[in-house]
Amino acid sequence: MLEYIWLDDESPILKHLPVEYTSAAILFSPFIQMPEGWEKAERKNEYEHIYPNDQEVREKGKAVTWKEIMSSCGFQTHAELGLALKTSIFALRDEYAREDLAERLHANLKGDLFYPSEDHISNFHIPALVKVLRYNGSNRFYYSEPIVENSGFLDTTEANLRMVLDEAAAELMLTDEKMDFVFMSVYDSFINVFLAKDENIHDMVQGMGWEAMFCDESTYISWYR
Structure with missing residues (x-):
């Protein structure tokens, strides 16, 4: 399975990603x-x-x-x-x-x-998360908490996502079973990072109603500076 991707401000976000992921967006937690x-x-x-x-x-x-x-x-x-x-x-x-x-x-x-949810994936994102994690026919999602070494698969339901988000530590990664899409919380922050294999994720992000900034080759995790 995909390992948690540690993002630092030494290089742009897109440079951190495994080669199959071509798009990224910063999601602003409400x-x-x-x-x-x-x-x-x-x-x-x-x-x-x-x-x-x-x-x-x-x-x-x-x-x-x-x-x-x-x-x-x-x-x-x-x-x-x-x-x-x-x-x-x-x-x-x-x-x-x-x-x-x-x-x-x-x-x-x-x-x-x-304030928005700090360190965590926002509860307001849950309904859209279900849609995206099921988007390409996946019925289960994978979650990974690297700090506490906790991971596993669950059926993609709102109840299971609520449970994972409620119990998660400050670092959490979610991905669909096919690993087409990835959601990550960011420590000491009020954003989440959304990754996709698709080169153009604008329509999906906008369709989900997320407030976001799309990453290009010059976007760092310290995007606010």
């Missing part, structure tokens, strides 16, 4: 809008930090696009929002951090609006 008053009802005291768990996100959460957040914050590009997010979780060295962007983001996340 922000999470919970019902009005949800955080106040859940918080035990005014200092407690509350974040919805996976089940709460699926049952009550609504996806909010990066473009919507960019508009409310006055950001011009996805890269500015990416820098704001990475800075706010202390995932950047000082020379790359943008405290001004992080402060602007924080000031605009009001009410019951929360």
